[in-house]
Amino acid sequence: NTIDLSAARTAGVRVCNTPGQNAAAVAELTLGLMLAIDRKIADNVIDLRAGTWNKALYSNARGLKGRTLGIVGIGSIGKEVAIRAKAFDMQLAAFHRPGSSTEKEAFFDNHGIARYASVEELAGVSDYLTVHVPAGASTEGLLGEHILSLMKPGSVVLNLSRSSIVDEPALIRALDEQDLWAGIDVFADEPSASTGSIDSALARHPRVYGTHHIGASTAEAQQAVSDAVIRVIDSLETDNVLYEVT
Template structure:
């Protein structure tokens, strides 16, 4: 297959794809607007943060597979892909450790005011009296919103610091999740409102869906105790940013954020975020999954998805496909001629 890799991707895994007979075009600086022309002649696309629009998919002449080298697929127009018979796959869980580590880092930074410490020292200011005030993590009540792979991995780290983990009870949790949660001594409450009232740290680990959009709104923020900490390393649009700013100014809420509603869709650019500039916010640049460990784990799974796709029967969906039904319904779906091996060329 001809594969366009439109974001950063480790060289050794590009070499592994080439060793399997694939031709990789490595263009990590491709923007969302450039994809429409860059996709010509390519059978597969691998992206991380670059948005894949309906226009790009419609302009592609041979695209059959889009892989998001991460967990969420909200930056990809899955409906357009399905209409054109293009499978969309993600790589869930492989970046859980990295995101959990960053979330924990933001919590520690907020508790100890680490960025302000550094800024003052670099400016030749010594203010031990100010920075000696910290609550510590031990004994805090940490509410985890979203007990998926990332949420649980963060909860395990918070618990190891002596924090009490809390979450919302749900009837459809799988047994493995419940086992891990109970092993941490997780306290389950009946509602998100109760979770906010109970905890002084609220950490969000949910996908971007219609149900989670603006999940952290004025109503939920009003339930938090004064001085509470909010952590969001999932998606920017789950937060009502104006409401969060009001809560920071009126109720002393502080926030550790890795994502923002209007962040750039490419790796570099400019950002004008009133929320990111707020003094109660410690922010990072959507780097939750950006550790060497995570990128190697994700890249290895991308190679596995490509291999599975090219060796499967034409009607068989690749691993972690999120739009199987849409592709199945696509009346114009056309598979390449069989190579005789039962798989895709």
């Protein structure tokens, strides 16, 4: 998102990344937000710290078992999310493009993932809808007014990818009018630095469980990225450069 690939090519600079190394970490936070929203974990903690006991309010969770998780993007992160959600005995569904690779088709079959030909269809059946796709022209505003309007009352939207994928004003309206909830790790108005202040209507919304763009931030993930960087550096001395972005 931050490197001018054209300028790099002109200057003869090779650009590489480390794909998939943080997939498990992002998947863990995705499931964590799902559990936190269902059990209202943050609200439980806030009330307890304030000296308030309210078992009556917090005893009405639906639970994840048997609920349908819709996944948009069965890449490295989406696959890790599916594996973990399956362990919670959730029903899995995903947006499926015709002509997917044999490996991806096998993943759908082996994990019992129902295929949906459009995001619209997927949104309509999902209790939880999570997006794990890259930012770009084809995904900008993907979760906008139309898709959100198709979701069931009480369902949950999750975005741990890039803020541009969600139309934030449309999501706020859906939270207010459709009884939706949201788990969000990325915000349009988030600071570029690791600390600072944020003025985000979405982050402040009472039906949003937000985190500080920390999806990839675990010790395990950072070690995996570091190891991959070393492999990339070593590969620069060969004819087979790893993870080169062209």
